[in-house]
Amino acid sequence: MATTNAKGQTPQEAYNARKIKMALSGMKIAFLLPISAIIQNIFNSSVTDTVSRQLSDKVIVSIIISIVLLGIGDVFAGIFTLIYNMAKGKGLKEYKRTVSMKISWMMLLAAAFAGPLATGCWMAATPFCGLTTVAIITSLGPILTAIFGRFFLHEKLNTRIYLGIVIVIAGVIVAGYSGASGAGNNFILGVILAFMAPIGFAAEGQFSTFVGDIIDPNVGCGFFRCFGSGIIGLVCMAILAAATGNIAAYGLIFKIVFTKPVTLLFVAAMGLLGAVNYNSAYLAFNRTGPSRTLAIDSSRPVWSIIFGYLFAFLGVQDYSVTALAIAGAVIVVVGLFLVIGKPSELVNLRNVE
Amino acid sequence: MQLPLKTRILQYALLQEGDFTVDDIMKGIEKEYRSERLFNKKQVEEYFQSFVGIGFFEESRLEFDNNGDLITYCKTTDYAKDRCKMLM
Numbered sequence: 001m002a003t004t005n006a007k008g009q010t011p012q013e014a015y016n017a018r019k020i021k022m023a024l025s026g027m028k029i030a031f032l033l034p035i036s037a038i039i040q041n042i043f044n045s046s047v048t049d050t051v052s053r054q055l056s057d058k059v060i061v062s063i064i065i066s067i068v069l070l071g072i073g074d075v076f077a078g079i080f081t082l083i084y085n086m087a088k089g090k091g092l093k094e095y096k097r098t099v100s101m102k103i104s105w106m107m108l109l110a111a112a113f114a115g116p117l118a119t120g121c122w123m124a125a126t127p128f129c130g131l132t133t134v135a136i137i138t139s140l141g142p143i144l145t146a147i148f149g150r151f152f153l154h155e156k157l158n159t160r161i162y163l164g165i166v167i168v169i170a171g172v173i174v175a176g177y178s179g180a181s182g183a184g185n186n187f188i189l190g191v192i193l194a195f196m197a198p199i200g201f202a203a204e205g206q207f208s209t210f211v212g213d214i215i216d217p218n219v220g221c222g223f224f225r226c227f228g229s230g231i232i233g234l235v236c237m238a239i240l241a242a243a244t245g246n247i248a249a250y251g252l253i254f255k256i257v258f259t260k261p262v263t264l265l266f267v268a269a270m271g272l273l274g275a276v277n278y279n280s281a282y283l284a285f286n287r288t289g290p291s292r293t294l295a296i297d298s299s300r301p302v303w304s305i306i307f308g309y310l311f312a313f314l315g316v317q318d319y320s321v322t323a324l325a326i327a328g329a330v331i332v333v334v335g336l337f338l339v340i341g342k343p344s345e346l347v348n349l350r351n352v353e
Numbered sequence: 354m355q356l357p358l359k360t361r362i363l364q365y366a367l368l369q370e371g372d373f374t375v376d377d378i379m380k381g382i383e384k385e386y387r388s389e390r391l392f393n394k395k396q397v398e399e400y401f402q403s404f405v406g407i408g409f410f411e412e413s414r415l416e417f418d419n420n421g422d423l424i425t426y427c428k429t430t431d432y433a434k435d436r437c438k439m440l441m
Contacts, residue, residue: 002417011415014423022406089390097357103439154408154432213407214437216359216400286403352408352432 016347023346026287030296032280034303040273042311044069047266051256055249063123064241067116067233068253069267074115074230076271081222081279090219098219103211107224108232110207115229116236118200121193129190132177137194139172142298144202146291152206154350155289164338165291168298171335175301175328205290208282217282225278289349295339302329356440358391359400363409364440367433372413372426375401401427409433 005014051065085091098104125134142165149155211220241250257263284293305326308319356364365381366373373381375398386392404410405427414426434441 002419002421005417005421005423011417011423014417015412015415015425018402018423019406022402089393089396093389094357094391097355100354101357101360213409214360214363214440215357219357287406348408349406350408350432352430 020343020346023288023349024343026284026289027292027296027340029280030284030288030293031299033277033284033293033297034300035307036273036277036280037297038300038303038307040270040277042317043266043270043273044073047257047263047270050260050263051253054256055252056246058246059124059127060240060244061246061249063120064237064246064250065253066123067120067237068250069257069270070115070119071230071233071237072254072257072267073270073274074226074233076268077274077278078222078226078230080272080275081218081226084275084279085218085222090216094216094219095223098215099223101215104215104220104224106207107211107220108228110204110211111225111229112232113200113207114204114225116233118197118204120236121196121200125190125193125197127190128186129194133187133190134194135176136173137191138197139169139176139298141198141201142291142294143169144198145205145294148202148206149289149291153209153290154352155291156345156348156351157291158345160338160342161291161295164335164340165295167335167338168295168332169335171328171331171333172298172301173328174331175325177324177328201294202290205285205294209285209290212282212286217286218279221279221282225282226275288346292339295336299332299336301325301332305329355385358386358389358396359403360440361385362397362400363404363433363437366404366410366427366429367437367441369428372428374424374426401425404433409436 004010007014009017047069048065051069052062055061055065082095085094122134122138125137143162146155146157146162146165150157208217208220208225238247238250241247257267281293281297284296305321308321311317312319355361361382362378365378369377375394378401379394379397383392401410405412405425408430409432410427411430412425413428416424416426418424
């Protein structure tokens, strides 16, 4: 029996290399998150503008439009994920087996935290406490994830990684800073609502990883994060629309989406990018841990500059960037190097015996 | 009730007294899943490796076969047993 392989590795070295390779693949997958989110946002903005122009500009209607479009996009994401899973042999039979396990429904809880709850509170907070305050609070997701992950999932993180996450957040805040915003009309309520967003995203990371440890994360994601979250969002907004006298606007959103082919195509594109985004997240959570994954996801300021110039070059949309945004992107890169810069640490992702 | 493949692999491992390899798992659950395209060595290895990564499985013995491919003998950890009581 051979004592070394073709690469000259001992069995222990080959074993460690395999573990690191798996975790590194999770990190590579995690980089699809910010990229897919930025491109999805372009389609999302376009569709939201199209629909909003034909409806009331009341804040409540804006929230209903955003969450309904997100919900329809999530249902499309579920269809695309099902097609992908079926191509890999994880068809309806595997879906049925997964859904019949009680613990898998915890993923629906995760989806509800991240979808309607976090997104809804995020949007609702802005009029109460201002755009800048909301942007700063919502960028705290990775550090909350790291704190929760240490206790809930026993994620193995060290001081350098915590420092890296803090620097990434600082970079995100610098890049997104748009000057001191007005305090809004109910600052405390706004801050409470805004905090629900990072808490929701952090909770999603913990719960979905907890369940994804036991079931296939892509199957769970396809059913619960895509279909589940989409349907919850649509039902919640139907109730909200009915309660606030906006049920006609709610119905009109569907009419606009499903009777205009270009709008429908854009919503389907949102769904496809959502499928890439959610599935990448759930797989990366499982392979490299939610803290590293969400830190990588926070590199959006860097990618937004790259894609901004790319789309400007292609003539898709105009783009310009401020010095502050570039400074923020540089800070994010420094933080990311601290988070992901030492692959040998990936041999053990959790503090377990 | 038939379990999802990944969960069944974990259950099989939890119920073993000694250590096990990917091939042992394949043989152990083959009758239940052999008609399915999902059930292939690449997929089972991927699930096996994900359990290693999160600390559900730990190596008990490592060796190369005659082709220089790594054979990993694993056992489940107390962390896995604690987390997955419903499967035992």
